[in-house]
Amino acid sequence: MTAISDRTDATTKTATDKPVTKPRPGALAASGRPAVRPPAAAHLSDEQVAELGRELDAIKDEILAKRGASDAAYIRRVIKIQRGLEIAGRAALLMGRNKAAWVTGTSLLSLAKILENMEIGHNILHGQWDWMRDPDIHSTTWEWDFVTPARSWQHTHNDLHHRWTNVVGKDNDVGYNLLRMDEDQPWTPRALGNPLYNAILAPIFEWGIAVYDLEIVDYKEGKKSKEAMVRDLKALGVKALKQFTKDYAATPAVAMLTGSGKQALYGTLTANAVRNVWAHAVIFCGHFPEGTDTFTEEMVEGETRGDWYVRQMIGSANISGSKFMHIMTGNLSHQIEHHLFPDLPSNRYGEVAPKVQEICRRYGLPYTTGPLLKQVGSSWAKVFKLALPGKKA
Amino acid sequence: MIRLRKLARAASVLTTPLAPEDILALFDPVFSARQLRGVVTKVVPETADSATIHFRPGRGWKAHKAGQWARIGVELDGVRHWRSYSLSAPAGEDPAITVSDMGAVSGVLVRNTRPGDVLFLAPPQGDFVLPEHPRPLLMLTAGSGITPVMSMVRTLVPHRPDADVVLIHSARRPEDSIFREELSELADQFPNFRVTHWYTGERGRMDFGTAAGLDALCPDWRRRAAYACGPEGFLDDAEALWAAEAAAHPKDPKSTRADGATGPFAADPVNLIIERFNTSLLGGVGHDGGLVTFEASDREVEADGDTPLLDVGEDAGVLMPSGCRMGICHSCLLPLRAGQVRDLRTGEVHGEPGQLIQTCVSAAAGPVNLDI
Numbered sequence A: 001m002t003a004i005s006d007r008t009d010a011t012t013k014t015a016t017d018k019p020v021t022k023p024r025p026g027a028l029a030a031s032g033r034p035a036v037r038p039p040a041a042a043h044l045s046d047e048q049v050a051e052l053g054r055e056l057d058a059i060k061d062e063i064l065a066k067r068g069a070s071d072a073a074y075i076r077r078v079i080k081i082q083r084g085l086e087i088a089g090r091a092a093l094l095m096g097r098n099k100a101a102w103v104t105g106t107s108l109l110s111l112a113k114i115l116e117n118m119e120i121g122h123n124i125l126h127g128q129w130d131w132m133r134d135p136d137i138h139s140t141t142w143e144w145d146f147v148t149p150a151r152s153w154q155h156t157h158n159d160l161h162h163r164w165t166n167v168v169g170k171d172n173d174v175g176y177n178l179l180r181m182d183e184d185q186p187w188t189p190r191a192l193g194n195p196l197y198n199a200i201l202a203p204i205f206e207w208g209i210a211v212y213d214l215e216i217v218d219y220k221e222g223k224k225s226k227e228a229m230v231r232d233l234k235a236l237g238v239k240a241l242k243q244f245t246k247d248y249a250a251t252p253a254v255a256m257l258t259g260s261g262k263q264a265l266y267g268t269l270t271a272n273a274v275r276n277v278w279a280h281a282v283i284f285c286g287h288f289p290e291g292t293d294t295f296t297e298e299m300v301e302g303e304t305r306g307d308w309y310v311r312q313m314i315g316s317a318n319i320s321g322s323k324f325m326h327i328m329t330g331n332l333s334h335q336i337e338h339h340l341f342p343d344l345p346s347n348r349y350g351e352v353a354p355k356v357q358e359i360c361r362r363y364g365l366p367y368t369t370g371p372l373l374k375q376v377g378s379s380w381a382k383v384f385k386l387a388l389p390g391k392k393a
Numbered sequence B: 001m002i003r004l005r006k007l008a009r010a011a012s013v014l015t016t017p018l019a020p021e022d023i024l025a026l027f028d029p030v031f032s033a034r035q036l037r038g039v040v041t042k043v044v045p046e047t048a049d050s051a052t053i054h055f056r057p058g059r060g061w062k063a064h065k066a067g068q069w070a071r072i073g074v075e076l077d078g079v080r081h082w083r084s085y086s087l088s089a090p091a092g093e094d095p096a097i098t099v100s101d102m103g104a105v106s107g108v109l110v111r112n113t114r115p116g117d118v119l120f121l122a123p124p125q126g127d128f129v130l131p132e133h134p135r136p137l138l139m140l141t142a143g144s145g146i147t148p149v150m151s152m153v154r155t156l157v158p159h160r161p162d163a164d165v166v167l168i169h170s171a172r173r174p175e176d177s178i179f180r181e182e183l184s185e186l187a188d189q190f191p192n193f194r195v196t197h198w199y200t201g202e203r204g205r206m207d208f209g210t211a212a213g214l215d216a217l218c219p220d221w222r223r224r225a226a227y228a229c230g231p232e233g234f235l236d237d238a239e240a241l242w243a244a245e246a247a248a249h250p251k252d253p254k255s256t257r258a259d260g261a262t263g264p265f266a267a268d269p270v271n272l273i274i275e276r277f278n279t280s281l282l283g284g285v286g287h288d289g290g291l292v293t294f295e296a297s298d299r300e301v302e303a304d305g306d307t308p309l310l311d312v313g314e315d316a317g318v319l320m321p322s323g324c325r326m327g328i329c330h331s332c333l334l335p336l337r338a339g340q341v342r343d344l345r346t347g348e349v350h351g352e353p354g355q356l357i358q359t360c361v362s363a364a365a366g367p368v369n370l371d372i
Helices: A003-007 A046-066 A069-093 A099-125 A150-163 A189-213 A216-220 A226-258 A261-287 A305-314 A323-328 A332-340 A346-362 A372-385 B002-015 B020-024 B104-112 B143-156 B180-189 B211-217 B232-248 B309-315
Strands: A317-320 A368-371 B037-047 B050-057 B069-076 B079-086 B096-100 B118-121 B137-142 B165-171 B193-199 B225-230 B272-276 B290-294 B299-303 B333-343 B356-358 B362-370
Touching: A046 A305, A046 A346, A069 A099, A069 A226, A069 A261, A069 A346, A069 B020, A099 A150, A099 A261, A099 A323, A150 A189, A150 A226, A189 A226, A189 A261, A189 A372, A216 A226, A226 A261, A226 B002, A261 A317, A261 A332, A261 A372, A305 A332, A317 A332, A317 A372, A323 A332, A332 A346, A368 A372, B002 B020, B037 B096, B050 B104, B050 B118, B069 B104, B079 B096, B079 B104, B079 B143, B096 B104, B096 B143, B137 B143, B137 B232, B143 B165, B143 B180, B143 B225, B165 B180, B180 B193, B211 B232, B225 B232, B232 B272, B290 B309, B299 B309, B299 B362, B309 B362
Parallel strands: A317 A368, B137 B165, B137 B225, B165 B193, B225 B272, B290 B362
Antiparallel strands: B037 B050, B037 B118, B050 B096, B069 B079, B069 B118, B290 B299, B333 B356, B333 B362
């Protein structure tokens, strides 16, 4: 039994996790209105929101009709490149005593790890490639080069975060139980450490996520059973040991043959840290920059399909940049499109983006985007600002 | 083999979470930790709409017996589809399938396969194989039904001087007849092998209605072990003939059963071994489907009462185990958690919690919950 099946209440699932073919019963209503519509969308009538939902559905259908052999070739190509980079990087590190080899090895390995986590792992684990029916590239079989076990992450991420995006009190990704990232989260003196916690979190991000995925708070509150906790701890222990052994014992051990053991260890440590800092930066750009909204529980009460789409759009932020940057972020630079259609193949988000942006403009909704440095700066500004007490303006 | 496995285990310390095979696949695509694969080595056109595809299988494949079939996975528009094909290569040689273009998957295989392409595979299986002890044989084939029999003929005829094989093959026209030339050459070369071609375009369907038709083609057919492979109607006719003969001559002391058993037998139906390529599913008339839940995969789909649960699951993105897709190999078994299913072959509605059901021939009869 996976973590997903144990704790999922099928009747309350949203439209995101269902097969692309047909809506799941219990999916969100096509018409109606939530108890409270978010301020940024308050000017829209129920009919407008329903129409917006239909327009976005049509965009998705259009991609589904096109999806095929070229998409399959894309993900296979990326996987091949990633594995090539990883082998080359590790091989170079084995001769890490040579400075050029060390720099090359560490760079290639960092690049490989970033690709593996972002464009490959994250997206496969979302089920973006399940339609290929390839057991080698499938959300139920994939395991990634990241400490947290894929199944645990799928639960907190695909299920909880993507369902309850930015709903304070429901989506724990709002601060990861560590940071105060919203005015509606009560201020305590602990929040003063916000910038410090975040600075420490960035280079060890994968360990932070691993602990987060254990859902310790839920366990303490009795929402997670002891059996589930033991099972998750065991899975994490096994996974962490393997990850640790590979990077910090086996690779340096082999490198010792050329007298490069210590250098190889520094190389893998650096590569993991680089990947962690990058992933942390990209992920913080997804929902924290200026312009993204958070939501209250009343706003999701009675939420329609259109309102769900609206919440995904106004709660997320994109990053603008080159094609290379998009791939290195796992196309999470198209965070808005990813949140609208989490199981569409990532290589299609770029093509969807202008259409989504046009819809936002037409309906008078914010579409937050900006270059990487600006968005990173903006999310850090929030980390600093919310260290101090203050209410929503 | 064991040492290899130990080596792979040791190497996985460096490759985790990948398996060493995932890395080796960069250099040779037959490597995979999860999925048996083969690389196409040669494609030989047979007729206008059929071709033989030779492939080099990866580790995990087992040598086939003459007459067996294998499941082959092919990608259409990026989506993997599985079908079963008989192996036409003789036992002991590298495997090859001979495919006739009869549908979307076989069409792609016949027309678009090139050397170097990767095929996804399952090991060969099937009981349509040569007898263990020598005995006179009669092969009755129609259309692409020649494929498994070709493997038997190639295995037996050139290597066993004591073989005694009669092949009666039905095809529409000479140019549609797969392996026609090779069969003629074998018949010329080996006196113990006789081939009769029956062209339905000239002579109409082979008549199994009475024994007379077969008597004319192979007078001693009653004492031969018979292997038949072809379309449904062809096989049904053959079965009916063998059964009728057995009923008409219940005790014929002169005939000996081909498996060596002594006793009075005549055209005993146990002497007729049949390979069916498809099972006719009952068309649904007014059958209700239901909500199908794939529990562990967390998917729910409204299904009609005629679509096999296997197709329903695959369309919903569930990684369904699958096999022959005709209800014989039981590779697709899944535990039923709740609900009832209808067997599409018989129309029988059944299902108890925990029961393993064949998803390829079962459709939803009301809400169904599957443990996958």
